[in-house]
Amino acid sequence: MSDSQQLDADRIRTLLESEGDEIKENTRLFNTERYDAVKAVGEGAHEDNRSQARAIKEDAIERLPELINRTREAVEANGGTVYVADDAEDANRYIAEVADNVDADSVVKSKSMTTEEMDLNEALEADGLDVWETDLGEFVIQVAEEVPSHIVGPSLHKSREEITKLFEEEFDPDEPLDSAEKLTAFAREYLGECIDDAEVGVTGANFVIAESGSIALVTNEGNARKCASIPDTHVAVAGIEKIIPSIAELEPFAELISRSATGQDIPQYLSLLTPPVDTPAIGFDGRDEPHFGNGDADRDFHLVLLDNGRREMREDDDLRETLYCIRCGACANSCSNFQSVGGHAFGGETYTGGIATGWEAGIESNDVAAEFNDLCTGCSRCVNACPVKIDIPGINTVVRDRINRGKDPGFDDVLVDGLVPDEEEPGTPLRKRFFGNFETVARIGSATAPLSNAVASTGLARKAMESVLGIDARRDLPEFRRTTLREWAASREPRVADPERRVALYPDVYTNYVRAERGKAAVRVLEALDCEVVVPDVGGSGRAPLSQGMIATAEKKAETVAASLLTYVEDGYDVVAVEPSDLAMFRREYEKLLPEAAYERLDGNSYEVLEYAYGLLENGADSDVLPAGDGDGVAYHSHCQQRTLGLEGYTEAVLERLGYDVLTSDVECCGMAGSFGYKSEYYDLSIDVGETLADQFEEAAAERTVIASGTSCMEQLDSLLSPGTRHPVELLDPERR
Amino acid sequence: MSTGSVEQFQQSLSRLDTASTAVVPDELASTVADLIEPPAVGAELPFDGLSLADAPVTLDPSPSRLREAVTGVSGSRMGIASLGTVAVESRAEGDEFVALYPERHVVVVRASDLRTDLSDAFGWLRAEFEADRQSFILATGPSSTGDMGALVQGVHGPEEVHVIIVRDNE
Numbered sequence: 001m002s003d004s005q006q007l008d009a010d011r012i013r014t015l016l017e018s019e020g021d022e023i024k025e026n027t028r029l030f031n032t033e034r035y036d037a038v039k040a041v042g043e044g045a046h047e048d049n050r051s052q053a054r055a056i057k058e059d060a061i062e063r064l065p066e067l068i069n070r071t072r073e074a075v076e077a078n079g080g081t082v083y084v085a086d087d088a089e090d091a092n093r094y095i096a097e098v099a100d101n102v103d104a105d106s107v108v109k110s111k112s113m114t115t116e117e118m119d120l121n122e123a124l125e126a127d128g129l130d131v132w133e134t135d136l137g138e139f140v141i142q143v144a145e146e147v148p149s150h151i152v153g154p155s156l157h158k159s160r161e162e163i164t165k166l167f168e169e170e171f172d173p174d175e176p177l178d179s180a181e182k183l184t185a186f187a188r189e190y191l192g193e194c195i196d197d198a199e200v201g202v203t204g205a206n207f208v209i210a211e212s213g214s215i216a217l218v219t220n221e222g223n224a225r226k227c228a229s230i231p232d233t234h235v236a237v238a239g240i241e242k243i244i245p246s247i248a249e250l251e252p253f254a255e256l257i258s259r260s261a262t263g264q265d266i267p268q269y270l271s272l273l274t275p276p277v278d279t280p281a282i283g284f285d286g287r288d289e290p291h292f293g294n295g296d297a298d299r300d301f302h303l304v305l306l307d308n309g310r311r312e313m314r315e316d317d318d319l320r321e322t323l324y325c326i327r328c329g330a331c332a333n334s335c336s337n338f339q340s341v342g343g344h345a346f347g348g349e350t351y352t353g354g355i356a357t358g359w360e361a362g363i364e365s366n367d368v369a370a371e372f373n374d375l376c377t378g379c380s381r382c383v384n385a386c387p388v389k390i391d392i393p394g395i396n397t398v399v400r401d402r403i404n405r406g407k408d409p410g411f412d413d414v415l416v417d418g419l420v421p422d423e424e425e426p427g428t429p430l431r432k433r434f435f436g437n438f439e440t441v442a443r444i445g446s447a448t449a450p451l452s453n454a455v456a457s458t459g460l461a462r463k464a465m466e467s468v469l470g471i472d473a474r475r476d477l478p479e480f481r482r483t484t485l486r487e488w489a490a491s492r493e494p495r496v497a498d499p500e501r502r503v504a505l506y507p508d509v510y511t512n513y514v515r516a517e518r519g520k521a522a523v524r525v526l527e528a529l530d531c532e533v534v535v536p537d538v539g540g541s542g543r544a545p546l547s548q549g550m551i552a553t554a555e556k557k558a559e560t561v562a563a564s565l566l567t568y569v570e571d572g573y574d575v576v577a578v579e580p581s582d583l584a585m586f587r588r589e590y591e592k593l594l595p596e597a598a599y600e601r602l603d604g605n606s607y608e609v610l611e612y613a614y615g616l617l618e619n620g621a622d623s624d625v626l627p628a629g630d631g632d633g634v635a636y637h638s639h640c641q642q643r644t645l646g647l648e649g650y651t652e653a654v655l656e657r658l659g660y661d662v663l664t665s666d667v668e669c670c671g672m673a674g675s676f677g678y679k680s681e682y683y684d685l686s687i688d689v690g691e692t693l694a695d696q697f698e699e700a701a702a703e704r705t706v707i708a709s710g711t712s713c714m715e716q717l718d719s720l721l722s723p724g725t726r727h728p729v730e731l732l733d734p735e736r737r
Numbered sequence: 738m739s740t741g742s743v744e745q746f747q748q749s750l751s752r753l754d755t756a757s758t759a760v761v762p763d764e765l766a767s768t769v770a771d772l773i774e775p776p777a778v779g780a781e782l783p784f785d786g787l788s789l790a791d792a793p794v795t796l797d798p799s800p801s802r803l804r805e806a807v808t809g810v811s812g813s814r815m816g817i818a819s820l821g822t823v824a825v826e827s828r829a830e831g832d833e834f835v836a837l838y839p840e841r842h843v844v845v846v847r848a849s850d851l852r853t854d855l856s857d858a859f860g861w862l863r864a865e866f867e868a869d870r871q872s873f874i875l876a877t878g879p880s881s882t883g884d885m886g887a888l889v890q891g892v893h894g895p896e897e898v899h900v901i902i903v904r905d906n907e
């Protein structure tokens with residue numbers, strides 16, 4: 001491990017211990033509640049909202065300059081002011097001036113990530129103002145002098161006990177604050193006075209409505225309502241990307257935002273404000289005067305629209321969709337790594353979770369994004385969770401590619417053939433090259449097996465791998481097979497005389513060189529179901545290089561693989577894949593790597609092996625040719641990317657049809673995620689994530705066969721439970737009889 | 738625009754721990770009086786023929802009266818049956834303060850103003866925006882937070898909401 005890897009490892013271990021429990025409990029709860037809420041409203045309705053929301057954002061960002069002008073016109077016509085700030089400093093200076101103009105002593109704020117991005121509090125405090133965060137989560141963070149660990153729940157890494165201790169030390173209250181109720185009552189009282197006393201209220205804006213010059217605020221506590229209505233001066237701060245055309249376009253977002261964030265159908269308070277509002281200005285000087293003090297003050301409204309890198313993001317084809325983000329936090333909640341370690345590791349200067357890479361790369365720099373970008377393993381569980389359909393793993397990959405190039409300008413991700421560790425430049429790019437070119441490693445390893453396995457497993461070799469490549473010595477290495485799946489298949493005679501269908505079984509790198517038995521099982525199962533099966537001579541799909549951010553290499557591989565597989569498709573073959581991460585390349589990632597026509601053709605003609613078996617059985621194939629389950633129990637972990645494609649149900653259905661009793665895990669990812677779990681600095685995190693899965697299966701494993709669709713999942717389960725995890729297709733293998 | 742049902746609205750409210758009472762117009766004054774825990778403040782109702790003038794609430798209160806109040810009474814010109822949502826409008830009568838400061842918020846909504854669902858409510862909102870009435874809080878249940886380690890109701894807004902649904906005279 002290099003020094004910086006050691007530092008990362010230590011930091012992650014510390015956070016797992018200090019914050020992991022709270023983070024896991026809270027994010028997993030949000031995540032479950034989101035699933036439940038989507039189910040309750042209906043997947044179809046939810047999908048409709050997502051599509052609409054996506055289209056509205058695409059259009060709004062496209063028309064942004066025009067919408068900024070319309071917003072300005074509308075707000076000014078209402079009597080307010082719009083200030084478009086180039087950067088954080090510009091925005092802070094403007095807000096300080098506003099405060100100065102009304103001789104403010106104190107400012108109250110409701111939750112706003114954009115003001116966090118600007119470090120507004122620090123700027124105003126430097127000007128001598130008192131600044132109070134009134135969202136209780138933000139208040140906790142302010143008192144603790146920490147930074148938010150989650151976009152939606154800034155303090156969700158803190159337990160109630162920790163908050164009690166913090167508040168009792170800070171405020172020395174007369175009564176102990178030993179319950180959530182007492183803490184809340186105390187904060188309400190304390191902040192209520194701050195709000196009444198403040199001259200300026202700062203809010204964010206979840207949406208800005210151009211046509212009417214309105215803002216929409218989503219809150220549960222009611223503090224944003226107070227900050228917007230009690231002080232005479234209201235400053236709303238929003239990134240320029242928050243503008244939508246009119247009230248009509250708000251509807252799908254009103255449906256989506258709380259459901260995605262916390263599983264609520266609608267927030268407690270959805271404020272639609274078109275300031276200056278008609279609510280009378282409250283005059284505390286005339287405390288006993290009727291009509292709210294008979295104050296003669298006029299309401300004053302300022303909308304600050306922040307650029308801070310956003311216009312450049314808009315021009316950037318790869319980062320643009322980051323601007324569609326509505327900051328719901330679902331990508332963090334659905335992320336296994338985030339659930340374990342939280343935003344203090346998985347986050348940058350301001351933003352946290354998967355989408356933070358896009359934000360931080362856009363508003364800060366690639367260097368800031370580089371500090372946490374590798375925590376995205378590309379498992380893709382956030383993809384379906386995101387209410388505006390952002391390809392979050394895609395953004396992470398692109399930024400990783402940029403970081404690679406930035407770190408090592410000579411970094412050339414075109415396939416490195418030799419793979420001789422370059423001792424002159426031990427660094428991240430070398431390790432990325434190693435994992436990115438795993439296919440070459442596997443090819444050589446297999447050709448020289450079992451010697452290669454024996455050598456690789458020696459203590460000396462493992463030490464060298466750990467120090468040069470940062471491959472953790474506690475992990476078992478894959479054992480290469482001398483006879484590959486392709487060689488085995490080539491030596492077989494065709495078995496099915498009059499086939500129902502013809503299948504090109506894709507020999508992914510793992511199935512070909514390491515887990516050949518599941519490939520053989522797949523061949524026999526498909527043959528038993530009356531398919532002619534060929535195993536084409538085709539290489540890696542590009543998954544390995546893509547996961548390392550080596551996009552050019554991945555693109556090359558994609559072109560080669562698609563060219564080869566599509567000739568089979570032309571000849572009437574269906575493409576069937578055993579490894580879900582490779583199938584996900586064909587069906588998802590290739591969209592960005594291949595010309596549209598090639599992508600669509602392959603996407604439309606490729607199947608996961610159990611999905612395919614399901615189709616055959618549904619269409620009349622005889623299930624009696626496969627061994628029966630006889631009520632045996634299986635504990636099944638579907639693969640993350642397979643679930644994103646919506647395919648886990650096929651495996652369950654086939655197994656149930658054969659008579660198995662299926663228990664399915666509900667963890668998002670096994671934590672191994674290809675190369676991730678091998679990397680020394682992430683070993684502890686990978687194990688922590690894996691244990692959530694292992695815990696679910698621990699008891700069941702005594703009576704049930706543990707099965708998993710992905711190679712990584714099998715490796716993780718083997719190491720955390722006991723060796724012997726199988727691929728579901730192995731249970732279907734006629735040779736098992 | 739279709740009208741949501743009182744029954745569904747009440748069911749939604751009960752899921753939100755929000756009590757509700759359906760009354761005919763003549764019963765409004767006494768129902769308000771029953772539901773008030775004094776001292777109470779109010780914002781005059783935005784409905785023809787329904788008023789808080791005789792109710793035991795202070796309209797147009799002073800700031801100290803507002804801060805002391807335990808109950809705030811205001812009207813809502815729209816309710817969403819599927820969600821139990823009401824609309825607090827930013828009006829010169831001070832609805833926003835009355836609905837925000839006191840621990841208990843009593844809201845009056847007319848049965849004929851109920852919309853079936855959010856989509857229907859947006860139809861209403863669009864029409865209101867067209868008519869230049871453009872500031873509303875869609876409020877659903879009491880204010881709440883999970884930020885102090887457990888779910889607590891009653892943060893910066895009311896801890897308790899009671900909805901009075903006024904049916905048309907038969």
Ligand code: SF4
Pocket residue numbers: 151260324325326327328329330331332355382385386387388389390392
């Ligand atoms: S990227 Fe999508 S899921 Fe993540 S915070 Fe933004 S809107 Fe929510």
